[in-house]
Amino acid sequence: MxxxxxxxxxxxxxxxxxxxxxxxxxxxxxxxxxxxxxxxxxxxxxxxxxxxxxxxxxxxxxxxxxxxxxxxxxxxxxxxxxxxxxxxxxxxxxxxxxxxxxxxxxxxxxxxxxxxxxxxxxxxxxxxxxxxxxxxxxxxNETAENIFQLISLQNVFIFVLSLLLLLKTKINPVIIILISGILGVLI
Known part of the structure; x- marks a missing residue:
């Protein structure tokens, strides 16, 4: 079934x-x-x-x-x-x-x-x-007194860094994914 x-x-x-x-x-x-x-x-x-x-x-x-x-x-x-x-x-x-x-x-x-x-x-x-x-x-959907308690700052940092690398350089996206994964492990 x-x-x-x-x-x-x-x-x-x-x-x-x-x-x-x-x-x-x-x-x-x-x-x-x-x-x-x-x-x-x-x-x-x-x-x-x-x-x-x-x-x-x-x-x-x-x-x-x-x-x-x-x-x-x-x-x-x-x-x-x-x-x-x-x-x-x-x-x-x-x-x-x-x-x-x-x-x-x-x-x-x-x-x-x-x-x-x-x-x-x-x-x-x-x-x-x-x-x-x-x-x-x-x-x-949940409200919070302090938004910084909710946001995972490491993920925001990796997102912004990845976005900047994609927009400002001609680095292959696969390399950016690998760099982001490594940063995630290190941070």
Missing amino acids: EYLRLFLSFFKIGLFSFGGGYAMIPLIQSENAMYNWISSSDLIDIIAISEMTPGPVAVNSATFIGYNAGGILGGIIATIGVTLPSLLLVLIVANVFFKFSKHPLKTMAFYGIRPVIAGLIISAALVVAETAFFKSGISL
Whole structure:
């Protein structure tokens, strides 16, 4: 039963997510909250690891969550579930897309989808930022007398340093990720 639940959940995520892996993160979080496959902090760690490993974020996340919930077979089933909708949709759309490539409805539909994708990505960024910048067990929704008790200053420092390096230099982002990881360990 767990395998069927994994497959259907990740099939739904793959089917209803537009905009790539980052747009899938809110849906993955929602399904994970419903079935409690992994903790929220583990999910954020999975996203970070998925960004550094080869392959799409959604596929890597599905594989890890599936493995955690149902072993090797669970990882395979979740991965197939998240990738199968894309494969099927590409096969179907490819046959129709070129027939109607100049049709104005196609163009308008794609313009309508763009803001939704941006909203999903911003939502995922806020959830990741909340986990990254605030100490464990504290939410952005909570009020506090002293904001410095809430904020993890080392994470803010690493974020600002990484952002400056990305914007002001031509250092490869992989090197910046490695430097940030080392700083995290040292600090």
